[in-house]
Amino acid sequence: MHTTIDVTGTSGISYAQTLRGSLLPAPDKATEHLSRRFPTTSWSLIATAGRDASASADALGALCTAYWMPVYAFIRRKRYSPEESEDLSQAFFARMLEHGTLLEARRERGRFRSFLLASVTHFLANEWDRSQTRKRGGDYTTLPFDFESGEEKYHREPYHELTPEVLFARQWATALLDRVLGGVSDEYARRGRGAQFEILKAFLTGDQDRGEYRKVAEELGMSDAAVRTAVHRLRHRYGELLRLEIAATVVDAEEVDDEIRFLLAALGRA
Numbered sequence: 001m002h003t004t005i006d007v008t009g010t011s012g013i014s015y016a017q018t019l020r021g022s023l024l025p026a027p028d029k030a031t032e033h034l035s036r037r038f039p040t041t042s043w044s045l046i047a048t049a050g051r052d053a054s055a056s057a058d059a060l061g062a063l064c065t066a067y068w069m070p071v072y073a074f075i076r077r078k079r080y081s082p083e084e085s086e087d088l089s090q091a092f093f094a095r096m097l098e099h100g101t102l103l104e105a106r107r108e109r110g111r112f113r114s115f116l117l118a119s120v121t122h123f124l125a126n127e128w129d130r131s132q133t134r135k136r137g138g139d140y141t142t143l144p145f146d147f148e149s150g151e152e153k154y155h156r157e158p159y160h161e162l163t164p165e166v167l168f169a170r171q172w173a174t175a176l177l178d179r180v181l182g183g184v185s186d187e188y189a190r191r192g193r194g195a196q197f198e199i200l201k202a203f204l205t206g207d208q209d210r211g212e213y214r215k216v217a218e219e220l221g222m223s224d225a226a227v228r229t230a231v232h233r234l235r236h237r238y239g240e241l242l243r244l245e246i247a248a249t250v251v252d253a254e255e256v257d258d259e260i261r262f263l264l265a266a267l268g269r270a
């Protein structure tokens with residue numbers, strides 16, 4: 001489910017504050033860990049497709065599934081109807097997956113976000129098989145995208161005030177942060193702490209002000225100090241997973257901090 005992101009609120013810790021905290025230099029051990037893990041991330045696999053085409057194709061499929069919404073929103077903002085946007089999105093991603101469009105990517109092509117935007121722009125400009133995409137159930141592989149939910153998300157944005165490119169950036173940032181929050185949620189659930197996470201996540205999303213620590217402590221049957229420690233650990237883990245998720249969309253580990261800055265700027269636009 002889509003998470004409403006508070007980037008301007010003063011209560012609690014907002015996503016923007018969490019992101020700013022993630023901009024701080026990482027401890028040496030964390031940096032080394034990211035560097036060791038980095039070669040196996042999704043976009044770096046695609047960008048070096050010649051080494052393992054099968055793994056690259058799997059990585060591409062995972063990235064497309066994770067980040068289809070910004071493409072759909074971009075196409076909608078180009079003044080296509082919901083039905084046309086759904087068909088064009090399906091055709092765009094099917095073309096990439098079936099014909100290996102992105103497997104031709106190389107390091108100089110940059111970040112997956114930038115490559116995806118350039119690719120869909122080129123796709124629309126050349127009106128690739130548009131006559132086919134307008135036929136419901138055209139000759140292409142359909143992908144399991146929740147377009148009904150995507151249309152709802154599209155209308156939550158002040159889309160009439162945004163260019164397609166800015167809307168793409170905002171939706172990209174939202175999709176990435178939702179994936180990170182979902183990853184933390186899954187970790188807590190596996191440890192049998194799902195209910196605790198549902199309460200503590202308010203300190204991440206900005207829905208809880210700091211004066212509520214005592215109330216949360218009573219609800220969880222914990223001391224005030226224990227809640228503060230739990231929140232600190234939650235924020236720390238969120239920051240770790242944020243950096244790893246971003247690493248899956250860039251080629252070089254050194255680009256992670258720049259991408260966090262991009263997320264802040266994208267979420268700050270209206």
